[in-house]
Amino acid sequence: MQPSAPEFLDVDGVRIAVRHQSGKAPGVVWLGGYKSDMLGTKAEALANWASGSGHAFLRHDYSGHGESGGDFADGTISTWLSQSLAVFRRFTEGKQILVGSSMGAWIALRMVQELRKAGEDRIAGLVLLAPAPDFTAELIEPALTDGQRRDLIEKGFFAEPSDYSDQPYIYTRALIEDGRYNLVMTGPIDTHCPVHIIQGLADPDVPHAHALKLVSQLPADDVTLSLVPEGDHRLSRPQDLDLLVRAVEALIERAA
Template sequence: MTATNGNGWATDFITVGTGDEARQIAVALQPEAPGNGLAHFVWLGGYRSDMTGTKAVELAALAERLGTGCVRFDYSGHGASGGAFTDGTISRWLEETLAVIDHAAKALGTRRMVLVGSSMGGWIALRAVAELAGRKGLTIAGLVLIAPAPDFTSELIEPNLTDAERAALAERGQFEEPTPYGPDPNIYTLKLIEDGRDNRVLTGAIETGCPVHILQGMADPDVPYSHAVRLMEHLSGDDVVLTMIRDGDHRLSRPQDIAKILEAAEVFARAE
């Protein structure tokens, strides 16, 4: 099913998975202008975020100014997509990401792309690059990783679990914790944590085959900037730039932060 909004770009709903695992994923497709030669942007959001967030919308606006394509979507259990949030895992959301990229290749002709991943989206971007490596006709022109949180389940959550949270995981299969980003608590499930172990990337050299720009706030309360430094060390074979923003928080959604993100994305989109 496809709907068109007032801006002229389409929102599609694609089905990912089969049987009981089938879910409807909302995808916003913004076509390129005639004659465009720039890479398309693919937005990969963070945990519990959606494609209507500030950074995602600003990326779409940049694509419009440049005349290039832009792909945004909501993971299952997020935003306009179907499925239960508590069914979500890195593997499940990665499967949806790859399905969206395949859909964009057919619908928009997306062949060369810049993956822009925020927080958890940075982890999924790194996993997606590995899955797409060698796929004929698709090229990753660059990765823009915003406060990336690869392996956050095993590196940032598991080591800091309280006894009460461990008990909740064992007894109920999930635990909740307050978040400053909204009225509802964050929910972390046992299946998310167990699946996260199978998707770890900070276990050896990460080879993306493309340039990478990491933007990290040094005042980030959720993902310490040491995590970005560690990621950079694992990207030893790639051309990597790490921009530390001294007073930046986790969201990096202030105008000055957005400007840095868009500049990095545009550089990769224009690169030959």
Template sequence: MAETQFIDTPQGRRIAYHYTEGQGPCVVFLGGLKSDMMGTKAVFLEDWAQREGRAFLRFDYSGHGESSGSFTEGCIGDWHEDTLAAVEQLTEGPLVIVGSSMGGWQALLLARAMPERIAGLVGIAAAPDFTEDGYWANFSEGQKQILAEVGQVELPSDYMEPYIITKRMIEDGRDRLVLRTPLDLPFPVRLLQGTADTAVSTATAVKLLDHAQSPDMRLTLVKDADHRFSDETCLALITDAVKDVSGGR
């Protein structure tokens, strides 16, 4: 495997990445909350891109993987800035964005920031607005009080160690919501969602499908697939979706 490379963002954060040269549109993988670029889906897509001669980028947000900073220092806006920096410094021309979980929200923020560069978007258990609709909406009054007084709360996870959710993450998330105002996605969009996902519900996928405007937007539900969406069948669906929004390539 190639050696990890690094860039510095305008905000002074150091971002780790792997970039594969190839033909476009460049496929950019955006990982989930507390995930890193060594995850199954990211590495699988890179292998596929290399076989197909496709340009491909995967990277770690600040506070994730090999990038600088700690997770509890970060928020949705910081990771959006990291995404912008990676895309602007490392890629040229049209992009196909693949966003997993929180990366699905990041993909939508990127599409809102630079729609002219997006050729297509694939969301895998996309989780737009989850800090507000998932965390805040389900916090007890006691948790809200702890957040206000201590500045963070600890939440259990079905997939890794507990999440530390900070007051800054909640407040910043409110400035990044995409499901409260019109969301124009003027390119093909494919949403993939497992029905056994305990982190992101099928209702979230349907809400995004109903809310966004796109000339070609489809949702595929996979019975019994969980949030990882990483078995052989699911990985094949991801590459099919990437090829689909890339015009069959």
């Protein structure tokens, strides 16, 4: 089925592409990964589920991603967080389940912090897939080669081949420096809601030890960790999508 045309929300002068299916609460909000878009397999599976279940579903593309405006190289965690909060506040009502994939899990955790700081207690649960919070400091910086460090200093970025696209991944100095101001894994994380983490044991990009560390820093919340023996970073096989939908349904049931 061909997806409908997106709506656009202006956030700080950038056109952010949004797709919103109205429905009952709690709604589900999709937060994609680094250099992914809102028409990927997992987001589409949730859109189909939402259509059948009658629940609201919201997704958007960060600036420089998918159908949104802006330059990818200008993006930082703070920029994409601000856009995600603007979309959330404009298009949702009532309780919501945040579903974050890879970098989207970092955005989700930061959104919880910022919403609570503003007195907006509307997150009923989190589903985090192959979560990569703090990936700039925890996964990228420790593995930088001398050549990559030199490129960051001299060019302001380095490029790395992608397993998922013909275009290389670009990591900028601004992304890495801004990441340090958005770290969440520096101590106990209080989400004040149940959390379900789904992590593949065959993930070449985010080691499962990263998910285990995240679990250890969620001491006050009800956390479920599902380890998928042959799951890769995408977690887009039929059985992975089924696990995702069941995790969302379980959190919605708890929130009802």
